[in-house]
Amino acid sequence: MARSAKSGNPRNLVPNGTFERGRIGQLPDTWELKSPYEFLKPSFKLARRDGRRALLAAGAGNANCAGWIQTPLEVRGGKTYRMRVSFEMTPDVNPHRHLLFALYGEGFNNGVFRYRRAGKGKAVGEGRFLVPGKGRIAATARIYFHLSAEGKVWVRGIALEECDPIPPRWVRVACTKGAGDLRKWAKVLDAAGRAKADLALLPETFKSEHKPEPTNGPSARLMASKARQYGMVVSGTFQHKDPKAGLVFNSAMLYDRKGRRIGRYDKNHPYSPEWLHEGVSPGNEVEVFQTDFGKVGIIICYDSWFTDVTELLALKGAEIVLFPNAGYCRGLMPARAADNCVRFAVSSLGAEIGIWDTSGAEVAAPDADPTRCAGPEKTFRNVKTKMVEDVKILFADLDFSKCPSPHNWGGPMLSAPGGRRNRREQNQLLYREIEREVERWWED
Numbered sequence: 001m002a003r004s005a006k007s008g009n010p011r012n013l014v015p016n017g018t019f020e021r022g023r024i025g026q027l028p029d030t031w032e033l034k035s036p037y038e039f040l041k042p043s044f045k046l047a048r049r050d051g052r053r054a055l056l057a058a059g060a061g062n063a064n065c066a067g068w069i070q071t072p073l074e075v076r077g078g079k080t081y082r083m084r085v086s087f088e089m090t091p092d093v094n095p096h097r098h099l100l101f102a103l104y105g106e107g108f109n110n111g112v113f114r115y116r117r118a119g120k121g122k123a124v125g126e127g128r129f130l131v132p133g134k135g136r137i138a139a140t141a142r143i144y145f146h147l148s149a150e151g152k153v154w155v156r157g158i159a160l161e162e163c164d165p166i167p168p169r170w171v172r173v174a175c176t177k178g179a180g181d182l183r184k185w186a187k188v189l190d191a192a193g194r195a196k197a198d199l200a201l202l203p204e205t206f207k208s209e210h211k212p213e214p215t216n217g218p219s220a221r222l223m224a225s226k227a228r229q230y231g232m233v234v235s236g237t238f239q240h241k242d243p244k245a246g247l248v249f250n251s252a253m254l255y256d257r258k259g260r261r262i263g264r265y266d267k268n269h270p271y272s273p274e275w276l277h278e279g280v281s282p283g284n285e286v287e288v289f290q291t292d293f294g295k296v297g298i299i300i301c302y303d304s305w306f307t308d309v310t311e312l313l314a315l316k317g318a319e320i321v322l323f324p325n326a327g328y329c330r331g332l333m334p335a336r337a338a339d340n341c342v343r344f345a346v347s348s349l350g351a352e353i354g355i356w357d358t359s360g361a362e363v364a365a366p367d368a369d370p371t372r373c374a375g376p377e378k379t380f381r382n383v384k385t386k387m388v389e390d391v392k393i394l395f396a397d398l399d400f401s402k403c404p405s406p407h408n409w410g411g412p413m414l415s416a417p418g419g420r421r422n423r424r425e426q427n428q429l430l431y432r433e434i435e436r437e438v439e440r441w442w443e444d
Helices: 182-194 216-228 271-275 303-304 307-316 334-342 432-438
Strands: 030-035 045-048 053-059 066-076 080-089 099-105 106-111 112-119 122-130 137-147 150-163 170-177 199-201 233-242 247-255 261-266 295-299 320-325 342-350 355-356 380-388 391-399
Touching: 030 342, 045 380, 053 137, 053 303, 066 150, 066 307, 080 216, 099 122, 112 380, 112 432, 122 137, 122 391, 137 216, 150 216, 170 182, 182 199, 182 216, 182 380, 199 320, 199 342, 216 247, 216 320, 233 295, 233 320, 247 295, 247 320, 261 295, 295 307, 295 391, 303 307, 307 334, 334 355, 355 391
Parallel strands: 170 199, 170 342, 199 233, 295 320, 320 342
Antiparallel strands: 030 066, 045 053, 053 150, 066 137, 080 122, 080 150, 099 106, 099 137, 112 122, 170 391, 233 247, 247 261, 342 355, 380 391
């Protein structure tokens, strides 16, 4: 890592990245303003903020403004970089909607997609990424401002520094197809455990009984004991009568490597006969659960026909969505995965099982869709199947450190949005209008 001889800190590759050079009221030295059209240009200029210099970006009264400033720099192919930013903003600014901090070079692009609060009206953001290729590569650091008429942002600094490579995060997942009693499922979990699975997923109501059980009943005890025995995360569903609510739910439980229950998801969209004929009530919460290998979300069977649960899980940070079901449409899976940039692990009582990566590639047939352009990096390996009696187990190792989009033209700045909060280039979100239409029961 390149370091300053005086400070010992990583060297900032962005020229004038703290905006110390340049005249107040004008662009900072080395930076130039770009916009598709003159009438779309936002305003960028140096200003003083609380006695310090900063770059002021504003919409200049134009709600459809779009433009950026950029400065040239040089990076090396095959190296990993960290981009960091800090800024203040007026209350009407949403960094995910109105800002982009990016690095562009020949054949690649990347930047900052995650922010955290740093005080009232203040934020910092960071992104780490690999620059592909070899040798010295010309690039530009860019700061975009768009779609805000009155908002103002004071950028304190933007830095690009070489850093340590991003380590892979391999997770072995085991999905299952079949039905049977607890004896059979114990053998299936034994096989998954002996294969060193990090995560084993059983189908929906895997015991094939629609009889409510408590959370310490036989299905729960089996999953917890096998999770503890093999040091793996285990999930599966059963009908559960909640004593507090006095209702029956189709509940997926999640057990950690010590057999402790760390999550419960109640199916939000029960299949209509499941609700009307069996009395299974819809759940009300959609949570993401932290494991030692990453963040896990769950949907169940009929949930897959609706977009809301998966989208909410992705926005809450799920890295993999577990999908136990009795049967499902496999054609939905590439879209659910790619739309939200989230992996799917699918187990089923009767349908063919599968595992999909964030680009919508199914691990058993990754080249089935010629329109998927996710780049050359492999996000999975060691795809294998095993039979235990008449139950099929599908194994795959997934690298959680790589999350390609299905249309990845050199990086996330030119890719499909894939569940990101930013790069939603629209004037208003449509969810409230969708809600009004769903609630409208009459025809015009």
